[in-house]
Amino acid sequence: MAGIELKDVRKVYAGGVEAVKGVSLDVQDGHFVVLVGPSGCGKSTLLRMVAGLESITSGTIAIGGRTVNELEPAERDIAMVFQNYALYPHMTVRRNLEYGLRNRRIPSDEITRRVNEAAAILEIAPLLDRKPGQLSGGQRQRVAMGRAIVREPAAFLFDEPLSNLDAKLRVQMRAEIRSLQRRLGTTSLYVTHDQLEAMTLADQLVVLSAGHIEQAGSPMEIYERPATLFVATFIGSPAMNLLPIEPETASQLAGSSAVRDSLSVGTTIGIRPEHMRLVGDEGIQDDEIAADLVVTGVELVGAESYVYGVFGAQKAEIAVRVPGYRHFDGGTPIRAAAGATSLHRFDSKTGLRLDSPV
Amino acid sequence: MPRAVFPNRILPYALLAPQVAITLVFFYWPASQALYQSTLRQDPFGLKTRFVGLENFEAVLSDPSYLNAIETTLIFSLATAALAMALALLFASAAEKVIAGKGLYRTLMIWPYAVAPAVAGLLWLFMFNPTMGTFAYILRRSGIPWDPLLDGNQAMLLVIFAAAWKQISYNFLFFVAAMQSIPRSLIEAAAIDGARSTKRFWTIVFPLIAPTTFFLLVVNTVYAFFDTFGIIDAVTAGGPAKATETLVYKVYNDGFVNLDLGGSAAQSVILMAIVIALTAIQFRYVERKVHYG
Ligand SMILES: Nc1ncnc2c1ncn2[C@@H]1O[C@H](COP(=O)(O)OP(=O)(O)O)[C@@H](O)[C@H]1O
Numbered sequence: 001m002a003g004i005e006l007k008d009v010r011k012v013y014a015g016g017v018e019a020v021k022g023v024s025l026d027v028q029d030g031h032f033v034v035l036v037g038p039s040g041c042g043k044s045t046l047l048r049m050v051a052g053l054e055s056i057t058s059g060t061i062a063i064g065g066r067t068v069n070e071l072e073p074a075e076r077d078i079a080m081v082f083q084n085y086a087l088y089p090h091m092t093v094r095r096n097l098e099y100g101l102r103n104r105r106i107p108s109d110e111i112t113r114r115v116n117e118a119a120a121i122l123e124i125a126p127l128l129d130r131k132p133g134q135l136s137g138g139q140r141q142r143v144a145m146g147r148a149i150v151r152e153p154a155a156f157l158f159d160e161p162l163s164n165l166d167a168k169l170r171v172q173m174r175a176e177i178r179s180l181q182r183r184l185g186t187t188s189l190y191v192t193h194d195q196l197e198a199m200t201l202a203d204q205l206v207v208l209s210a211g212h213i214e215q216a217g218s219p220m221e222i223y224e225r226p227a228t229l230f231v232a233t234f235i236g237s238p239a240m241n242l243l244p245i246e247p248e249t250a251s252q253l254a255g256s257s258a259v260r261d262s263l264s265v266g267t268t269i270g271i272r273p274e275h276m277r278l279v280g281d282e283g284i285q286d287d288e289i290a291a292d293l294v295v296t297g298v299e300l301v302g303a304e305s306y307v308y309g310v311f312g313a314q315k316a317e318i319a320v321r322v323p324g325y326r327h328f329d330g331g332t333p334i335r336a337a338a339g340a341t342s343l344h345r346f347d348s349k350t351g352l353r354l355d356s357p358v
Numbered sequence: 359m360p361r362a363v364f365p366n367r368i369l370p371y372a373l374l375a376p377q378v379a380i381t382l383v384f385f386y387w388p389a390s391q392a393l394y395q396s397t398l399r400q401d402p403f404g405l406k407t408r409f410v411g412l413e414n415f416e417a418v419l420s421d422p423s424y425l426n427a428i429e430t431t432l433i434f435s436l437a438t439a440a441l442a443m444a445l446a447l448l449f450a451s452a453a454e455k456v457i458a459g460k461g462l463y464r465t466l467m468i469w470p471y472a473v474a475p476a477v478a479g480l481l482w483l484f485m486f487n488p489t490m491g492t493f494a495y496i497l498r499r500s501g502i503p504w505d506p507l508l509d510g511n512q513a514m515l516l517v518i519f520a521a522a523w524k525q526i527s528y529n530f531l532f533f534v535a536a537m538q539s540i541p542r543s544l545i546e547a548a549a550i551d552g553a554r555s556t557k558r559f560w561t562i563v564f565p566l567i568a569p570t571t572f573f574l575l576v577v578n579t580v581y582a583f584f585d586t587f588g589i590i591d592a593v594t595a596g597g598p599a600k601a602t603e604t605l606v607y608k609v610y611n612d613g614f615v616n617l618d619l620g621g622s623a624a625q626s627v628i629l630m631a632i633v634i635a636l637t638a639i640q641f642r643y644v645e646r647k648v649h650y651g
């Protein structure tokens with residue numbers, strides 16, 4: 001068991017691409033940390049540097065207090081689960097699980113014990129004599145997990161391990177990975193582009209963009225207080241509504257004049273769709289501001305729907321969550337309101353958060 | 359495959375005709391000539407020809423020099439295939455590790471394939487010619503009595519190297535392609551699993567390229583059997599004392615030099631049977647691709 005510490009880690013690829021631009025990160029012993037960010041932001045690169053599969057251009061990486069910059073992948077005491085599972089196709093499942101242990105000259109009765117134990121935990125015992133080609137995607141995923149578990153490493157590294165599964169299986173495996181990690185208590189660093197997966201798995205969430213950390217914290221902290229515009233729109237689905245304040249914007253809004261006066265030009269306000277409501281006959285409350293929208297579409301997602309509309313001359317797109325299903329034709333004018341406490345404020349230029357939503 | 363339906367009943371045959379004609383003229387015609395010839399015997403002046411049935415085959419198969427040629431062919435072919443494949447595999451795995459100039463390295467590796475067999479033979483002949491070859495000089499300087507013109511084993515070594523050298527490029531291309539089709543993550547997983555480079559090669563890479571290796575084994579054997587005439591002719595002309603006379607070379611020698619047309623034809627027919635057998639093996643095992651999926 002061990003933590004993982006990254007200090008000012010940078011990666012410049014041979015072609016000159018700076019994939020990781022100075023990342024410092026402290027993964028505590030036993031924690032499940034998820035790196036999330038859009039495709040190409042350097043997540044895999046960062047994880048592969050921890051694994052020892054990519055050289056580190058500068059900075060240091062330590063696992064369990066030991067600097068591993070110069071160590072081979074095998075010497076870092078980590079196990080990795082790959083997106084395509086990377087099972088050895090010519091070996092049976094049992095051989096796949098044993099491979100890393102045999103290479104380390106673990107006594108054979110110990111190998112048998114660990115393999116059987118992992119097979120029992122993952123319910124893959126009946127598959128041990130099959131080859132990977134004879135397994136379904138979900139089963140391969142379990143075998144890949146098994147291969148990591150039997151090693152009993154200091155840390156697990158996951159690179160988008162669920163992206164090749166269908167939606168239903170993904171949700172199921174997500175829960176299993178989480179409970180397995182809790183049970184084993186092994187430090188885990190997990191990479192995904194799926195913000196929902198990230199939110200549900202993480203003890204600590206790290207949002208990455210273009211090679212640097214935008215924000216790190218618990219999923220709730222990040223959801224409730226996104227530090228930048230990027231995080232605000234990346235975490236949460238549908239994304240947070242953004243409204244850049246222009247000279248005439250405040251006058252186009254309705255509701256609390258105190259709130260409207262506080263909107264200064266050059267800032268952007270953000271409101272999550274679930275913090276907005278459609279205004280009916282009851283009207284607007286004192287601490288609310290409201291905007292008149294023209295409906296562009298409605299999306300039913302089950303127990304609730306999202307009404308999409310555009311606002312004002314700047315045609316800002318706004319999504320409003322409504323319970324149940326409400327139908328509107330395109331072009332219908334509607335009014336949507338939000339409480340002052342649910343506003344997030346950002347500097348439009350720097351993208352940085354300006355205040356707290358009290 | 360979807361069935362093509364032609365509106366015209368003659369068109370399909372017309373389209374097939376050129377292919378059929380070529381096969382008839384260049385395969386069935388000479389093959390039947392060889393079969394026919396193999397049952398005839400001519401006097402040395404080519405004046406009288408008579409039908410002898412299977413006597414030519416009897417004579418060929420009981421001829422010690424023919425049995426010697428079979429042995430020579432086996433040694434030559436297996437050694438050539440093994441050497442060409444082993445070196446190509448070595449170079450291909452080295453190519454994986456080359457970082458700068460990968461393209462150049464690969465291009466250079468492919469060049470020997472473009473050299474005509476006889477020219478390749480001459481190249482090796484010049485390099486190792488006892489009187490003027492640079493390498494022959496180096497060998498003798500280091501105390502090796504190098505004389506492939508007199509020593510049969512050395513002559514054999516020389517043709518094996520020349521023949522293998524030409525085939526390395528071909529094997530290299532296939533090995534490189536096979537290795538590239540192995541997902542990188544497999545190698546990385548093995549590295550994390552504690553297997554060092556050599557171990558990874560023998561436990562992951564080698565088993566995964568086995569279908570290619572088997573394919574190349576057949577192709578190389580066929581090559582060494584049948585496509586090395588030019589090299590042998592240029593380097594040793596089958597000598598010294600028939601030490602490098604392979605079956606194919608013997609067909610030529612007996613037929614066109616010694617003018618024993620019937621015996622030569624009988625040998626051709628035997629060779630034809632060997633080709634058919636090897637091709638059958640190739641179809642049976644190689645075409646049926648191995649899938650691990
Ligand atoms: N081997 C490589 N050589 C050069 N550039 C690379 C290499 N691998 C990745 N990159 C670049 O580095 C950036 C980050 O890639 P990656 O870490 O794979 O992103 P992610 O996993 O977040 O999608 C991308 O711009 C990508 O094109």
Ligand SMILES: [Mg+2]
Pocket residue numbers: 043044045160
């Ligand atoms: Mg990636």
